[in-house]
Amino acid sequence: AAVVLSGIIxxxxxxxxKLSEQRLLFLGAGEAGIGTADAFVAALVxxxxxxxxxxxxxxxxxxQGLLTSEREHIAHHKQRFARKQPAVITDFLEAVNAIKPTAxxxxxxxxxxxxxxxIEAMGKINKRPIIFALSNPTSKAECTAEEAYKWTNGxxxxxxxxxxxxxxxxxxxIVPGQGNNVYIFPGVGLGAIVSxxxxxxxxxxxxxxxxxxxxxxxxxxxxxxxxxxxxKIREVxxxxxxxxxxxxxxxxxxxREQPEDIMAEIKKQMYLPVYPHYA
Numbered sequence: 536a537a538v539v540l541s542g543i544i545x546x547x548x549x550x551x552x553k554l555s556e557q558r559l560l561f562l563g564a565g566e567a568g569i570g571t572a573d574a575f576v577a578a579l580v581x582x583x584x585x586x587x588x589x590x591x592x593x594x595x596x597x598x599q600g601l602l603t604s605e606r607e608h609i610a611h612h613k614q615r616f617a618r619k620q621p622a623v624i625t626d627f628l629e630a631v632n633a634i635k636p637t638a639x640x641x642x643x644x645x646x647x648x649x650x651x652x653x654i655e656a657m658g659k660i661n662k663r664p665i666i667f668a669l670s671n672p673t674s675k676a677e678c679t680a681e682e683a684y685k686w687t688n689g690x691x692x693x694x695x696x697x698x699x700x701x702x703x704x705x706x707x708x709i710v711p712g713q714g715n716n717v718y719i720f721p722g723v724g725l726g727a728i729v730s731x732x733x734x735x736x737x738x739x740x741x742x743x744x745x746x747x748x749x750x751x752x753x754x755x756x757x758x759x760x761x762x763x764x765x766x767k768i769r770e771v772x773x774x775x776x777x778x779x780x781x782x783x784x785x786x787x788x789x790x791r792e793q794p795e796d797i798m799a800e801i802k803k804q805m806y807l808p809v810y811p812h813y814a
Contacts, residue, residue: 536567536574537719537740537747538762539667539694542712543575543638544748545761546692550663552637555582557592560636562627562677563643563670564597564613571640572616574744577737590616594634600625631656638665641677645670649678651686658687669714671696680711684759694761701758709759718762719743722772726779729801731791735779738786742778750774769805776801 547554559575561568572593579589595602595616601624602609604617624630631639631653639657641649649668657664664687668677673695680699683691689704694712701710723743727735750763750771763771777798784793794800 536570537723537744538714538716539571539640539669540574540578540741541718541744541747542667542694542714542761543665544578544744545712545751545756546638546663546665546694548751549692549756549759549761550661550665555579555584557638558634558636559593560630560634560639561593561595562639562641562645562648564595564602564616565642566612567669568595568640568642569612569616571642574740577741578744581741591618594618594630594636596624596627596630601630628653628656631660635660637661638667640667640669642669643677644675645677646675647678649683651682654678654683654686654691658690663690663692666691667694667714669694669696673697673699680709684709692759692761710755711759712761713765714762717765717768718747718771719775721768722746722775723779725772725801725805726776727783729776729797729804730780730783731789732779732783733788736782736786736788739779739782742782743775746775746778747771773798773801773805 543557544554561572575593576586576589580586593616601620602613602617603620609617624633654666657666666683670676676695680693680695681702683693684702684704689707689709694714696714698713699711701708723735723739751761755763780797780801783789
């Protein structure tokens with residue numbers, strides 16, 4: 536959830552949109568999708584948007600079609616996102632055309648469930664559509680990076696759960712983003728360990744999302760990538776850990792004394808995979 540939210544924030548630096556104006560359509564309403572929507576809603580709440588209003592900017596399509604409050608049986612974790620929608624929509628393309636989302640997010644585990652018609656519809660609705668095919672591994676991705684770029688004439692802002700190779704389109708090479716939680720969980724864990732935090736809060740995960748997004752350079756965005764290169768993962772994790780640890784001390788979530796230099800303490804405790812050579 537935190538890494539996907541970060542990707543959306545980065546994508547908005549490309550298309551110029553505002554987080555408060557996004558309409559998210561999810562394919563798949565399992566824990567991963569609902570958790571991602573919760574993170575998005577939490578970010579909007581910090582901007583002063585009421586939680587119920589924020590939830591209205593998220594729609595879900597699952598195996599039964601568009602998630603609405605008219606269903607007889609709705610799993611508990613889905614109930615807060617069930618919409619009052621009298622029309623019955625069972626097809627994802629129909630949902631795209633009806634809702635006109637700014638972003639579609641695939642967490643369905645169903646390969647190819649973002650077909651050409653869906654991608655092209657997103658391209659008609661949005662100048663720079665956000666298309667996240669997040670199911671792992673790549674064989675289960677809702678579409679490939681090449682499909683997303685090709686069917687939008689290179690306008691899609693794409694991310695996947697597992698890596699796709701750069702795509703050559705005309706004279707341009709576009710680098711897909713990898714929305715993998717490896718960007719988030721080591722830094723959050725490290726920040727909690729260094730600070731001795733008694734709990735890990737939603738605020739910490741939001742801080743991690745923004746920290747990750749802030750580490751995407753203009754050069755990264757110019758290639759189409761909305762995440763920093765994995766070659767920089769140690770620095771990414773250190774900076775996320777700093778934000779997490781700082782919150783622990785600011786909010787009184789630890790009894791451990793705060794060091795004079797939080798970042799120095801973080802780097803001192805980071806594991807170094809360097810082994811001595813023996814003669």
